[in-house]
Amino acid sequence: QKEVEQNSGPLSVPEGAIASLNCTYSDRGSQSFFWYRQYSGKSPELIMFIYSNGDKEDGRFTAQLNKASQYVSLLIRDSQPSDSATYLCAPRRPGGYNKLIFGAGTRLAVHP
Amino acid sequence: EAGVAQSPRYKIIEKRQSVAFWCNPISGHATLYWYQQILGQGPKLLIQFQNNGVVDDSQLPKDRFSAERLKGVDSTLKIQPAKLEDSAVYLCASSPGDREETQYFGPGTRLLVL
Numbered sequence: 192q193k194e195v196e197q198n199s200g201p202l203s204v205p206e207g208a209i210a211s212l213n214c215t216y217s218d219r220g221s222q223s224f225f226w227y228r229q230y231s232g233k234s235p236e237l238i239m240f241i242y243s244n245g246d247k248e249d250g251r252f253t254a255q256l257n258k259a260s261q262y263v264s265l266l267i268r269d270s271q272p273s274d275s276a277t278y279l280c281a282p283r284r285p286g287g288y289n290k291l292i293f294g295a296g297t298r299l300a301v302h303p
Numbered sequence: 304e305a306g307v308a309q310s311p312r313y314k315i316i317e318k319r320q321s322v323a324f325w326c327n328p329i330s331g332h333a334t335l336y337w338y339q340q341i342l343g344q345g346p347k348l349l350i351q352f353q354n355n356g357v358v359d360d361s362q363l364p365k366d367r368f369s370a371e372r373l374k375g376v377d378s379t380l381k382i383q384p385a386k387l388e389d390s391a392v393y394l395c396a397s398s399p400g401d402r403e404e405t406q407y408f409g410p411g412t413r414l415l416v417l
Contacts, residue, residue, distance in 0.1 A: 225405075235394075237405050237406075237407075240405070279346075288359055289400075289406070290351065290359060293345030293346045293347070294345050295344050
């Protein structure tokens with residue numbers, strides 16, 4: 192079992208729709224979770240992070256966390272073609288030192 | 304504020320040759336990370352420095368990879384000798400400390416081993 196599992200995609204959604212990206216993780220001790228966006232040929236950039244169960248909203252992005260189910264998701268509302276990228280889920284390994292374990296990412300394609 | 308700087312941006316070498324990558328983190332950031340990202344995979348942490356000390360190198364292939372951060376600022380990552388499977392993007396990231404803080408990534412060095 193991989194430490195972090197994401198559907199590789201591509202997830203294709205029409206412009207203006209909601210894109211839902213899912214991630215499961217194996218380490219029950221993980222307490223914080225990061226979502227990075229990576230455009231093709233570019234480096235990852237932080238979208239948002241979440242520590243507490245429930246939802247966290249930031250503009251068009253909403254992160255959802257369910258620690259009991261070991262599940263974290265990212266919703267993108269009003270998807271735009273510029274959102275087309277790979278989205279990386281990264282739980283922080285417990286025990287200090289800020290070590291992130293990255294999933295392989297989900298490729299999102301938003302078509303006009 | 305200047306971001307994380309890396310050089311070179313691209314490198315092509317033949318197997319068994321050596322190569323070195325350089326990284327300069329964001330000013331004032333104590334923690335520096337080197338990641339390897341193979342095509343189609345997420346970044347994998349190779350080594351993490353807190354100031355000039357190593358705090359995690361559990362996934363660094365120490366028979367061929369080495370890294371240093373002598374003055375607690377910039378860092379170099381070396382591969383000697385390179386293998387075909389080392390073809391990847393090498394990403395450097397930095398964060399202010401070692402707590403739950405955002406890691407900021409540099410542009411990466413794309414390595415192709417022939």
